[in-house]
Amino acid sequence: MRPLAPIGLFALLALPLPWLTGSGTVLNLATMVLMLATLGQAWNLLGGMAGQFSFGHAAFFGTGAYATAILQIRLGLDAWTGFATAVLAAVAMGALVGFASFRFRLRGSYFALVTLAFAEVARILANSLEITGAGVGLLLPLAPGLDRLQFTDKAGYYWFALVLCTAGLLIAARIRDTRLGARLAAVRENEEAARALGVDAFAVKMQAIVWSAGLAGAVGAFYTQLFLYLDPHIAFGPQVSVEALLGPIVGGTGSIWGPLLGAAVLQLLGEATRALTGGVTGANLVAYGIVLVLIVRFFPDGMIGLGRPRALDARGVSG
């Protein structure tokens, strides 16, 4: 069992950033990195550790985002209750998607398509239902205060995101170092062989998707707090699902630091592209695409695997 010290060290080193920089841009960028790193970590719990590639993590992100917004706007509840409910709602959504897919042994591209379908159905529902504000979306009233989880300065959101990111790292490390992690890795590598050795593949995949969805829901709720505005495309759009998987794939799937590394690299790349092209819309997406192709082609282990001996040449061999 590997110690959790590196995670503690990371949190400790990241903590004083707001005091070290006076730049709002830097702090915004750091907050986005932490947020996307956590979303990527959520994806990683299912996609990286269990090998079940989701293309619809927006379904969980959006469920969390809308849950807290609706509770605060429609029911007047405080943001903490909203946050907790958001996580639970996303967990329920995860259980639903997981049951619908894993019960019927959907794997690979079939699983990816089912998750995408769930996210799209959620987007269409959010676009037409009154409770979600339909196409207009939902606007949270500006009301700074700890009970509303709204902060007057950027540092508050930065630390909020840091807590989420650290929680994501701890969850990932905990799963990796316990029986669940071993079983998920086995299912990822060869599901039939895992079942032959007594691994209940359905049960472990359900656990993975529930953790994954809950964490993604927490990121969604954070998004609501940060921008105080939601619409169906922001919450459930395919762009969210792509953001969720891009970071971990670039950084390194299955590794607990991969999503953070990937999110940092992609955000910095996005900023650089914006600066270089003078803010051409979509230029950052082109840069992401190029990086993704290069990574998948040359470093299938992600950036975290650079300089580490490759053990993948014979992956999937049989005989």
Added chain:
Amino acid sequence: MLLEVEGLTVRFGGLTALADVALTVEPGEIAAVIGPNGAGKTTLFAAISGFLRPQAGRVRFAGQDVTGMPPERLCALGLVRTFQVTRPFAGLTVRENIAVAAHLRHRSRAAALALAGRVAERVHLADRLERPAAELTLAGRKRLELARALATEPRLLLLDEVLAGLNPAEIAEMEPVIRGLREDGITVLLIEHVMQAVMRLSDRVWVLVGGRIVASGPPAAVVRDPAVIEAYLGPGAAERLERERALAGGA
């Protein structure tokens, strides 16, 4: 009786892979299923171990009807199989591979990793413990299959051609390992093409031909059985051999 199979029938479309197969395995024995290619041996293992649901028939394990039970539950009951086409968890180390199986009865990571080390010792994989499983040679992968199955601490072990493809030295190293399982109270049912090994290892042999059991008994008796000889060498072969033997004896 540890394992009782009766009336087992598996069809793939119009093809009957297993027809009314019955066999029994007693606690503590090493039994073998032999038969020509395509006889249905691997299908039989798949049907016993829960990977295939038979169209008809029963599988009873330790007195319990387990027909159609999923493999992970059978494994928990103590019935485990290996795969002829090895299926290592290629991205994991040898130790991690075995630990997955050890986790079946040990929750703690440390306990599972330690048990993995002890099992690896037994199948002569100890020197490769921290290497990625993808690096193993065929012999290594066969050992890993056996090690993982053993780490589930089974009562009945179904071995699907663990010796196939090994050289004579490697076979000589594996045989005592398999024979040694008996001392741990593990019963073995194996499929094997390496006939000399079957003759040396097994107490009882079941001969599967065209999806049917055509003979059974101690190995020495089974290989003289006319039905078995014909299955391997073609119709009339038994008679021809008998004639040649008589001529040789008369000369």
